[in-house]
Structures are given as C-alpha cells and as structure tokens.
Amino acid sequence: MHLSEAYRTSELAAESFALVAKSLGGCNLKGSFIDAARVITGLGDQATAVLLENPAKDSYRAVVANRTGRLVNVIDIAQTKTAPDLDKAAAALGKLTDQQCTAAIGICASDPQVSDGPPPVGGDEPGFLALADIPVPTSNTGTWGGLAPGSPADVVTSGCENVDFATLSATGRAARSYVLVDKPKGMPSTFGLDEITITMKSAKDAAHEAGMIGDNIKKCSDRLPTAHVLDDARVSGVGADDTDITGSVALVSQRITTKKSSKYRVGIAAVGDKLVYTFLPRTPDWDLPQDEWSTLTVRAAQRASQVR
Numbered sequence: 571m572h573l574s575e576a577y578r579t580s581e582l583a584a585e586s587f588a589l590v591a592k593s594l595g596g597c598n599l600k601g602s603f604i605d606a607a608r609v610i611t612g613l614g615d616q617a618t619a620v621l622l623e624n625p626a627k628d629s630y631r632a633v634v635a636n637r638t639g640r641l642v643n644v645i646d647i648a649q650t651k652t653a654p655d656l657d658k659a660a661a662a663l664g665k666l667t668d669q670q671c672t673a674a675i676g677i678c679a680s681d682p683q684v685s686d687g688p689p690p691v692g693g694d695e696p697g698f699l700a701l702a703d704i705p706v707p708t709s710n711t712g713t714w715g716g717l718a719p720g721s722p723a724d725v726v727t728s729g730c731e732n733v734d735f736a737t738l739s740a741t742g743r744a745a746r747s748y749v750l751v752d753k754p755k756g757m758p759s760t761f762g763l764d765e766i767t768i769t770m771k772s773a774k775d776a777a778h779e780a781g782m783i784g785d786n787i788k789k790c791s792d793r794l795p796t797a798h799v800l801d802d803a804r805v806s807g808v809g810a811d812d813t814d815i816t817g818s819v820a821l822v823s824q825r826i827t828t829k830k831s832s833k834y835r836v837g838i839a840a841v842g843d844k845l846v847y848t849f850l851p852r853t854p855d856w857d858l859p860q861d862e863w864s865t866l867t868v869r870a871a872q873r874a875s876q877v878r
Contacts, residue, residue, distance in 0.1 A: 834849060
C-alpha cells in the first residue's frame with residue numbers, strides 16, 4: 571500500500587510526518603512487535619522505517635515513510651514467512667521521491683543512506699521500552715502494559731549480577747516493570763519484564779560497568795554453586811546519534827531445592843553514559859526466544875539513548 575498526502579505548506583507536512591513517525595515508534599499492533607528499524611538520511615527532507623513481526627502468524631509488515639517538501643509518503647508492505655527488505659523498500663521510495671520533489675518544493679533523493687538504528691521516539695515513557703518493543707510471550711497470549719517508573723531497589727535480579735543497582739555510583743537511575751495486564755490463563759504469578767536504566771558519570775564508566783556485570787553473570791557458578799548459566803552471548807547495536815551499543819545476554823538458572831530451580835533471562839548493555847539492565851523470569855511456556863531477548867536488550871539501550 572502506498573499513501574501520499576499533499577499539504578498546503580511544508581510546515582504542515584512536517585507536522586504530519588512527525589505524527590506518522592511517533593505512531594511508528596509506538597506501533598503496538600496486537601501480536602506484533604518492532605523487530606527492526608532504520609535511520610535514513612538523503613531520502614527527501616525526512617524519512618524513517620520500521621519492521622513489525624508477528625511470530626504467531628509468521629507475518630511481517632515493513633513501513634517506510636518520508637517527506638519531501640509539502641508531500642508525505644507512507645509505504646506499507648505486508649508479507650508472510652519472510653520479512654520484506656526495508657532497504658529495498660527505502661530505495662523504491664527514493665525513486666518515487668525523485669519524481670515528486672520538484673512539484674512538492676522539497677529535497678530529492680539523490681543519495682539515500684540507510685542504516686540500522688532505533689525506531690522513532692515512541693511509547694508513554696520516553697527512555698524506557700515502548701510496549702511495541704516487547705514481543706508476545708512464547709504462550710502466544712497476553713497483552714503487555716507498563717507500570718509507572720520506580721526505583722531499581724524494587725527490582726529482584728537473578729543474583730548473578732553481583733551489583734546493587736540502587737547504590738551503584740551514578741547521576742540518575744530509574745526502573746520500570748511490564749506485566750501482562752489481561753492475566754492470561756496459566757501465567758505464573760512471577761512472570762513480567764523489568765528494566766533498569768542508570769545514567770553513569772561517563773560513557774567509559776557505563777561500558778566498564780556493563781562489561782564487569784556481564785562477566786559476573788557469565789562466571790556466576792564460580793561464586794554461587796546453586797547457579798548455572800547458559801546461552802551467554804554478546805549483543806551490539808546502534809543507538810540515537812549513531813552511538814554504539816555493547817552488552818550481553820544470558821539464561822540463568824538458580825537451584826532452589828534439589829528438584830526445583832528458578833530460571834531467568836538477563837541482559838546488560840551500555841550506550842553512551844547509559845547502563846541498561848533487562849530481566850525476565852521464565853518457564854517454557856512463558857518466555858521469549860533467545861533472538862527476541864537479544865533484540866529487546868538492544869532496543870532497551872536504544873530507547874535509553876533517545877533521552878539525556
């Protein structure tokens with residue numbers, strides 16, 4: 571689908587594009603989440619793109635939007651089994667923009683640059699994950715909702731981090747919890763997602779702390795005989811203003827009794843002077859796959875980088 575809207579002035583078109591971008595940044599379609607996004611320059615006056623994925627239906631939607639002068643374009647591509655190519659969609663919109671730009675009194679698309687990056691700013695609490703960022707659990711049921719931000723002291727961690735986020739030397743800190751507001755049948759009482767965002771004194775401090783916490787988690791069983799760490803992996807990405815994201819994710823198991831263990835997904839990442847921690851208690855039916863958890867941890871860092 572291609573939607574093209576012309577406005578009386580470029581200023582009105584810019585206001586319209588801002589609303590489109592904000593909608594894409596918080597596009598909370600039922601069953602879908604924002605799997606990827608693109609930062610685009612040189613494609614008219616303004617441009618952005620996101621990819622939505624619905625794992626249960628094995629379907630995708632790629633949306634590319636731009637503005638040239640007083641004209642706003644939105645291209646929406648729906649596809650099953652394989653994801654539409656955001657880069658190719660942006661290139662196609664570039665060719666269209668070159669046909670529109672003169673009449674629209676706008677910038678043409680002579681040299682579009684498309685790169686990975688955060689979605690447009692969206693969600694009800696800037697700096698934290700938007701609801702649109704969070705995939706539906708492996709049960710394929712439940713609707714996420716976010717609680718009011720609070721203190722990291724209220725967040726229970728896996729015990730492997732070996733750090734107190736509430737007292738860590740920093741210039742600012744906050745936490746937010748996300749729960750399934752419709753309380754689907756069979757959901758464990760402990761299921762929910764926690765995110766902690768800490769502003770460190772410098773980017774160097776954030777990167778050092780993220781690396782140290784990642785090592786603490788990886789080597790947890792050396793300190794705690796009851797702990798077992800699996801699926802430890804590095805993650806990386808690009809935040810706002812082309813800021814590098816580095817971090818790691820892991821699956822932690824803590825033995826409670828000889829027959830019972832508690833299992834968690836954890837993630838830690840640094841972006842600029844921000845340190846971001848993600849935490850999810852899990853069971854086989856109430857979980858996120860490893861690739862989605864890695865994407866979510868990077869996305870949390872991307873969202874943190876969008877605010878100062």
